[in-house]
Amino acid sequence: MATALEMMRSGNMGWKAAAKAYGVQRITLLDKLSGRVPEGPTHVGQKTVLTNDQEEHIVK
Incomplete structure (x- = not known):
């Protein structure tokens, strides 16, 4: 995720290419x-x- 965002910010990849590649x-x-x-990271x-x-304790 972080690499995809970095590639997009730097202009090396568009959002479609980054999504597919990563x-x-x-x-x-x-x-x-x-x-x-x-x-x-977010908690779901x-x-x-x-x-x-x-x-x-319950498991034991």
Whole structure:
């Protein structure tokens, strides 16, 4: 993702070519370039209810 964005910013690739070359959806690249979506990793889904220790206790 970061490499695709860098290639686009430097003018070495267009968004279609970068999406295809790096396996990223075109709309995702455009959203990140426009600032609609943060460039860093994003967390998907809800926050967990249990802590890791609680989950491990239940599993045991």
